[in-house]
Amino acid sequence: MTLDPRQLGTGGLFAAAQPDLASHEAAYGKRPSGWSRNALLAELDASGLTGRGGAGFPAWRKLAATSAGRAVVIANGAEGEPVSRKDAALLRQAPHLVLDGLVTVGEAIGASTLFLYATADSLPFVAQALAERRDRPKVKLVEAPEAFISGEASAVVNALETGIALPRDKPLRLGKSGYEGRPTLLHNVETLAHLALVARFGADWFRSAGTADDPGTRLYSLSGDVPTEWVVEAPGGATIREVLRLGGVDASSLAAVLVGGFHGAWVPAEGFDLPLTGRGLARYGATPGAGVLMALARGRCGLEASAGIVRYLAESSARQCGPCMFGLPAMASVVERIAAGERTPWLASEAERLAGLVTGRGACRHPDGSARFVHSTLAVFRDEVQTHLSGMCTAHRGWTH
Template sequence: MTAHALDLGLQGTQRLLAARDSSLDEHLRTLGPVPAVALCELISITEQAGLTGRGGAGFPTARKLRAVGEGRRRPVVVGNAMEGEYLSDKDRTLLARSPHLVLDGLELLGRALHAKRLILATGERIDSGPVRSAVRARRAEIDVRDMTGGFLGGQESALVSQLNRRAPVPQDPHTPVYARGVDGRPTLVVNVETLAHLALLARFGPGWFRTQGTPDDPGTFLVTLSGALRPGVQEIARGTRLGALLDGAGADRTRLSGVLLGGYHGTWLPPQAFDVALSSTGLAAYGARTGAGIVHALDSTRCPLRVSADIVTYLARQTSGQCGPCINGMPRMADTLQRLARPGADPRLVAEVARLRGLITGRGACAHPDGSARFAMSALTAFSGHVDEHLGGECHATPAD
């Protein structure tokens, strides 16, 4: 299998985005049809490959397959292209460039699980036209659904709720969607990037998949670059050095105050962390993870505390209003950060952010408050020098508009 992959030019990091065009003819000419793989074999090769979900949480894909496969009823498989992360563009890019790779993965899972329905859910910022054309071209029984929901719309229980024609808000975490989801059936929700990886993994095997990345974090992933970088989506190997990525994207490291990794539920990394390896092991020391593959570089002319406060204010508005941390804690966190972002801030505000994090974390109906609080604390850690400036009545950056 590996030799065939090399013949196709898939030996480097250009795997998911290697297609020369998005047509079915080109896809079949290059890769051929996706093979039928029994569920037990698919679980095995996915486990051997070490594939984790590329939607943000990084959950082992084999475990999700096994959980749904143990259900007694025929399941529903949902491709998640909601792209709720404000800075992300990877799902849209993948569906426009390689729609048939995503559909291969969806149909592969459908056959292995003997699924009742296959659904591809696209978010508000994604044009579903290209993938609808791809579905028609292959005469597939895939229901493409245009969805709403904002930042929380891609959370799997919120997505399932909307597919069941209810409000797009997170549901009871004690009833996982793999047990009861769309139409009351066991439901497997998989990000479209993960689907595309599965389609190639079924063709070329776990050994080929592991030729990129690190032993404990194998494969490639899509990153969306923004901020003080050349914008765009790239496919890189797990374990790539952040500094090499920044340099390749035209960054002037001397003019960067930090890099946001993983999105609005991610972590700010200070300049001294710019050479970290983008892998689970490399990022653990900073309490960070690759998340949804977002790399946003912040120019030193912008006030990092103001930027962070504005992000938390946005997150406080992107809630479902179901629990105390969202209704009370997050607005209070946003207000505290906004006050800290003003030079001459009260020193007690730093302790207040930490206190609010303790009140918010682990008490919400979903992980949204936890991720938001983690982001807020990372701002105080990464930009501690800037915090001191503000407490002393100064700000050596131009506040963001």
């Protein structure tokens, strides 16, 4: 089963020279078929592959939690994050790798339906790839709206069933009862691409990159104050500085990096040499999540940047749950008042209070993620918050209100 990828010249997820099938097979060889559910489960467990869509759940556990019988597999390529580009890059440049992963896991669990859910920009590349495949997999392509919460698991299921990508007001146990009440396995497209490589080359090969704590490679979308927005592939456990360097970014020009996206956390410059893992960044409450790194240049106001993000998060509420619908706009207003330099000493504690109030009060994780971002902003830019509350801003060279 296990091939040597070095003989085939693979370097990672973007090893194929072109997105077409011939280039894909020249880089990786043909897709191995015939994986049983138990064998794939064991290989994924040994590989340590975790989800690349945000939550970082072990891939084998999701597979183990999916009941047999009329199962559905969904490849989720809907990057709701406005600063995430990696899934679109993968679907554009390596669509066959994602399809290989989808078909392989679908075969292993005897799935009767396969979906690929992604934005309108990405679907033509997948359709083109499907048209040239000899195995002719029956994959239904579904367009995801460009909205922050469109990739949330229950929103994906809703979108496939009803065409409306809104989260459910009740949590779903997808593995038992997801799409149309059927066992449903939902994976991010990058996770499926890695799964395709684990199925080809084995768990030991996967672990030959990265660290014991974070095996394999990861895609990162670099954005913000960078010369060029890039998607880079880095070994697991790489530091922020190393990933920035791969993207041609000089870390010394930055004051902080937002790690994990708008539901993520800021990491200041003194944390740039820590590994990009949940354990490595625990002191900042950051995890790589879906691989978003948004840079903030030295001399820019972190509170101003954060206020814009909190407002965006408030406007992204699906307006189904009261605490989310009313709490997030209230929280955004308070953060905006701090950023504007309003001399009201209790604003910081009010922002903390509101963040605490919305946490755990929504049907989906949107309020929790938004609150986490606010807590992180107040902690990482603590000194700047105090400066603002006295009507000054270091970045704006001491303006006063």
